[in-house]
Amino acid sequence: MRDVAVVGFAQRQMTDYDGSPQCAELLVPLLAECYEQTGWTKKDIGFWCSGSSDYLAGRAFSFVSAIDAIGVLPPVNESHVEMDAAWALYEAWLKIQTGEVDTALVYGFGKSSAGVLRRTLALQLDPYTMTPLWPDTVSIAALQARLGIDAGLWDERAMAEVVDRSLTDAEKNEYAVRAGGSSVEDLLARPMFADPLRKHDCAPVTDGAAAIVLAAGDRAREVRDRPAWITGLGHVSDGLHLGTRDLTQSESAERAAASVGGLDGVEIAEVHAPFSHQEVILRGALGLADDVRINPSGGPLAGNPMFTGGAIRIGEAARRVWDGTADKVAGHATSGPALQQNLVCVMEAK
Amino acid sequence: MAKVPAAVVGVGQTHHRAKREDVSMAGLCREAMDRALEDAGMTLDEIDAIVVGKAPDLFEGVMMPELYLAEALGAAGKPLLRVHTAGSVGGSTAIVASSLVQAGVHKKVLTVAFEKQSESNAMWALSVPVPFVMPVHAGAGGYFAPHVRSYIRRSGAPTEVGAMVAAKDRTNALNNPYAHLREEKTVEQVLGSTMLWDPIRYDETCPSSDGACALVIVDEDVARSSSNPAWIHGTVMRSEPTTAAERDQVNPQAGREAAATLWRQAGITNPLEEIDAAEIYVPFSWFEPMWLENLGFTEEGAGWKLTEAGETGMDGKLPINCSGGVLSSNPIGASGMLRFGEAALQVRGAAGDHQVDGARKALGHAYGGGSQFFAMWVVGADKPTN
Numbered sequence: 001m002r003d004v005a006v007v008g009f010a011q012r013q014m015t016d017y018d019g020s021p022q023c024a025e026l027l028v029p030l031l032a033e034c035y036e037q038t039g040w041t042k043k044d045i046g047f048w049c050s051g052s053s054d055y056l057a058g059r060a061f062s063f064v065s066a067i068d069a070i071g072v073l074p075p076v077n078e079s080h081v082e083m084d085a086a087w088a089l090y091e092a093w094l095k096i097q098t099g100e101v102d103t104a105l106v107y108g109f110g111k112s113s114a115g116v117l118r119r120t121l122a123l124q125l126d127p128y129t130m131t132p133l134w135p136d137t138v139s140i141a142a143l144q145a146r147l148g149i150d151a152g153l154w155d156e157r158a159m160a161e162v163v164d165r166s167l168t169d170a171e172k173n174e175y176a177v178r179a180g181g182s183s184v185e186d187l188l189a190r191p192m193f194a195d196p197l198r199k200h201d202c203a204p205v206t207d208g209a210a211a212i213v214l215a216a217g218d219r220a221r222e223v224r225d226r227p228a229w230i231t232g233l234g235h236v237s238d239g240l241h242l243g244t245r246d247l248t249q250s251e252s253a254e255r256a257a258a259s260v261g262g263l264d265g266v267e268i269a270e271v272h273a274p275f276s277h278q279e280v281i282l283r284g285a286l287g288l289a290d291d292v293r294i295n296p297s298g299g300p301l302a303g304n305p306m307f308t309g310g311a312i313r314i315g316e317a318a319r320r321v322w323d324g325t326a327d328k329v330a331g332h333a334t335s336g337p338a339l340q341q342n343l344v345c346v347m348e349a350k
Numbered sequence: 351m352a353k354v355p356a357a358v359v360g361v362g363q364t365h366h367r368a369k370r371e372d373v374s375m376a377g378l379c380r381e382a383m384d385r386a387l388e389d390a391g392m393t394l395d396e397i398d399a400i401v402v403g404k405a406p407d408l409f410e411g412v413m414m415p416e417l418y419l420a421e422a423l424g425a426a427g428k429p430l431l432r433v434h435t436a437g438s439v440g441g442s443t444a445i446v447a448s449s450l451v452q453a454g455v456h457k458k459v460l461t462v463a464f465e466k467q468s469e470s471n472a473m474w475a476l477s478v479p480v481p482f483v484m485p486v487h488a489g490a491g492g493y494f495a496p497h498v499r500s501y502i503r504r505s506g507a508p509t510e511v512g513a514m515v516a517a518k519d520r521t522n523a524l525n526n527p528y529a530h531l532r533e534e535k536t537v538e539q540v541l542g543s544t545m546l547w548d549p550i551r552y553d554e555t556c557p558s559s560d561g562a563c564a565l566v567i568v569d570e571d572v573a574r575s576s577s578n579p580a581w582i583h584g585t586v587m588r589s590e591p592t593t594a595a596e597r598d599q600v601n602p603q604a605g606r607e608a609a610a611t612l613w614r615q616a617g618i619t620n621p622l623e624e625i626d627a628a629e630i631y632v633p634f635s636w637f638e639p640m641w642l643e644n645l646g647f648t649e650e651g652a653g654w655k656l657t658e659a660g661e662t663g664m665d666g667k668l669p670i671n672c673s674g675g676v677l678s679s680n681p682i683g684a685s686g687m688l689r690f691g692e693a694a695l696q697v698r699g700a701a702g703d704h705q706v707d708g709a710r711k712a713l714g715h716a717y718g719g720g721s722q723f724f725a726m727w728v729v730g731a732d733k734p735t736n
Contacts, residue, residue: 001454048589054434055413059478060406061436064719068591075604078589078723079442082407082414082434091431091446097453098353123413127469128374131412237430239421255427336417341430 004096005220005227006347008034008105008213009315013175013303016113017207023052023109027069030211034105038213038223042071045213046101048078049092051085051108052307055123058114066109077101084108085210086235086272086310086333086343092214093233102216109209110306117205117306124337126240137337138202142194144247144338145277149196153248156196159276160187163200163301166276170298177303178204200301203274208305210312228318228329228347232260235343240336253285253332253342260346267326268293270313272334274300281339286332296320310334314345321349353452355733357579358694360390360566366530366679369468370560375415376422378562379462382684383423386460386564389700390576394424397566398456403433403443403463404683405718408475410466423462435587437631437718439463440563440686441725444714445585448567448727452582457569464562465681472558472682484593491555491634493720495547498636501600502549507639507654509549513540515635516554516677518663523674525703530559530679540635554635554677561681563688570733580694580729583711584615592720599721605644608724613646616728617735618711622647625728626709627669627696629689631716633676638662641715642670645726664706672696672704686716690727697731 010033012026035041048070054062063080070076081087085108092104118136125131148154161184168181178200193199213223220227236252236259238245245251257263269292273279279294288294297316300309310333317331327349335341362385364370364378373381387394400423402416412418416425416432423430435442440463447461473489502509517537523529535553543553573579588608590597597603609621618624630645632638642653647668656662662670671677673692676685693714695701701709710731717724 053413054406054408059480060408060475061719063434064436064592064722065480065483067589072590073594073596073603075588075590075602075607077587079433079446079587080435082432087431091433091449094446094449094453094455097455098449100353120413123411124417126418127410127412127415130418235429237417237420237425237428239426240418241421244421251427336414340417340420 002097002216003229004093004214004216005229006212006314006318007215007220007223007227008037009318010034011175011210011312011315013177013206013208013305015177015206017111023111023209024066024069026109026209027066027107030107030209031069034211034213045103045105046077047092047095047104048076049088049104049106050080051083051088052110053082055120056110056112056306084307084310084333084335086314089212089311089314090233090235090343093230096214096216102219104214105211106214107209107211108308108311110308111207112205112306113207138194138197140337141275142197145196145275148248148277151248154277154280156188157184158280159201160184162276162279163187166295166299166301169296170302173298173302175303176298177206179298179302197275201276203300203304206303206305208308210308210315212311212315224322226322226324226349228321229350230345231348232346234259235341237341240340242338247338250281250285250339250342253282253339256342256344257286260344263287263330263346265328266292266330266346267328268296268317268320269330269332270295270297270317271332272300272310272313274304276301278339282332310343318347321347354454355570355581356448356451356567357573357581358565358729359568359573359576359579360386361691361694362386362389363528363563363688363691364561365528366559366561366681368557368559375410375466376419378466378560379419379464380422382562382564383460383462386566390566392566397424397458397460399429399450399459400425401431401433401443401447401459401461403439403687404465405437405439406475408470409472410469435718435723437682438686438716438723438725439718440684440688441690441714441716442587444565444687444690445587445725445727448582448585451567451569457572459567460564461567462562462564463684463687465683466560467558467681468560491547491550494634495550497599498634499549501636501640504600505651505654510537510541511639511654511657512554512635513537515638515657516540519671519675519677522664522672522704523678526673529674530557550634556633556676556680559679559681561679561684563684563691565687565691578698578700580697581733583728583730583734584612585727586612588724590722592722600640601644601650602721604722605717605724608726609645612726612728622668625668625711625713627672627706628713629673629692629715630670631676631686631689632671633680635677638670669706672701672706686725689716690714694729697729
């Protein structure tokens with residue numbers, strides 16, 4: 001395997017992106033930030049890959065106009081996944097591993113405020129048997145949370161502790177859509193939203209975009225003193241059908257962690273858990289030790305732009321290697337109903 | 351660092367029809383996958399990862415259908431990737447799947463691309479009005495007709511060349527049991543069909559199909575146990591914007607650059623002499639001569655001469671779309687992978703009644719969007735030496 005590192009990261013997160021029909025405009029300043037961080041121009045990028053969703057945009061080919069943000073004359077080597085940009089990063093990493101290119105720029109974007117997100121995401125279910133019933137994302141997550149509470153695996157207090165810590169940490173994140181810790185008691189006193197979930201247990205509906213730069217070997221070293229070298233990158237899917245899997249566990253997250261040789265020695269983990277109880281599930285499934293610092297950025301409960309939320313976790317984790325806060329970190333991404341798909345990216349200083 | 355050698359050892363496709371009421375989306379994919387696995391002599395359990403491709407989700411009305419399909423595709427417990435690059439997606443998906451092997455990450459990868467257009471309404475799906483963006487409510491033919499007219503004007507091609515392509519591809523499809531449209535056509539019949547978007551006639555357009563295509567792509571060690579692997583000699587993707595004042599939509603720069611890169615990767619200096627069969631994405635008949643030029647098989651302005659001389663027929667110098675091509679079957683998301691898969695069948699000597707005798711190197715080509723996304727590969731009967 002080639003040594004490949006995360007060397008650039010830019011993001012925007014907001015409750016709604018007023019006045020734009022698409023996210024091309026949102027991407028332009030992010031790409032500019034990546035050029036500034038790396039000292040490179042468009043010509044230095046060997047491969048481009050994006051993650052987004054046509055359904056979120058409410059139109060076919062939503063990624064087509066997004067490539068205008070790159071400025072693609074002369075043409076570029078480019079691809080797109082209809083997934084979170086974390087999986088676009090995976091495709092870009094593959095491309096670098098083939099030796100065809102040495103550098104890649106990955107971006108993702110999503111404008112959740114354009115529709116009713118929890119209802120739009122119901123269209124991810126089985127179209128013949130489930131979607132006609134319109135079970136929405138929050139309700140499915142509530143079922144999952146209830147199953148775990150009934151099984152004695154966690155309780156509402158444990159969920160509130162995740163929220164309190166996340167929102168306290170989010171006070172230091174300029175991009176956080178929601179921030180401000182209070183106390184576990186205060187959180188538990190708030191009204192139910194979808195029993196047993198309170199609003200703060202659910203990631204806020206968020207618009208946004210992010211971009212990440214990958215580079216191999218010396219190209220990475222020319223950008224940063226401490227590149228975040230990717231020492232493990234893997235992803236696994238579960239089946240979708242809710243009745244066929246144990247929703248209190250995440251088998252695919254466990255397998256993804258195993259595929260990168262486990263997460264031993266990780267000091268900081270940015271975990272993509274859009275619902276508070278999912279952090280509890282993931283902590284176990286990923287095998288994170290008790291002393292691992294989780295989501296110092298505030299995590300998805302402070303802001304979760306669709307199709308970018310996972311990639312942001314990788315970018316946030318990489319930053320902790322760049323600035324010397326940690327020597328070994330992990331970024332995690334999820335996709336699909338109730339943690340169906342999971343990706344793990346382990347990064348280290350060398 | 352060099353790529354790990356990779357080869358196609360299994361190709362499967364569905365019977366393509368306007369409406370496959372006998373299968374769900376899952377059933378459609380499995381029909382292609384099961385044939386590909388049987389061809390490869392493998393079971394789904396042996397597969398390391400699944401890569402899925404299709405065009406916009408609005409074509410079926412399901413958001414990210416690979417999530418619901420995960421179990422049916424045998425992807426539960428495995429890595430599952432979903433690619434979407436407009437009409438070129440079938441080709442891009444095959445390239446992403448091959449990169450999983452070429453990167454040295456996996457040994458046996460199954461990739462499937464599909465479109466079940468009858469589940470929704472493709473014309474509607476492509477016609478959602480977007481503020482501040484030029485509307486294209488006339489369908490794909492309406493978008494491409496001006497490019498065709500411009501090509502005819504620039505090249506001085508006789509106006510029946512498009513009809514010659516349509517008659518050839520439709521007649522070729524008679525030799526392909528999986529083709530959607532299976533009807534012998536003469537040039538006169540095509541010229542006599544209704545004018546839809548001048549100068550594109552009804553018989554010069556592709557159908558709208560339900561269908562899927564699947565490939566099994568493996569590394570060198572696994573390929574050794576196959577009697578007829580199709581070795582991957584080169585892969586390429588290029589993208590350019592939909593609109594830009596300086597853009598040449600008749601002969602797009604992205605296609606020209608992609609082809610040049612592809613030939614270089616595959617060690618090909620004279621594609622017309624060295625390629626034995628080509629599956630080129632021709633949804634409207636005039637794209638055959640246009641892409642012949644764009645791909646560098648001929649000089650600019652000379653593509654139609656090759657077509658007119660019959661050199662792109664089954665017995666010609668460069669047989670194109672012996673399977674019947676997109677003009678005979680067009681499940682959009684799968685159409686590119688069908689081109690890639692048919693190219694593999696040719697060099698494996700497994701193309702049945704539409705086999706080109708002694709084909710050793712073949713091209714698979716796909717394009718998408720407003721002639722702006724390109725995906726191509728060259729496969730060969732021999733392991734690449736470069």
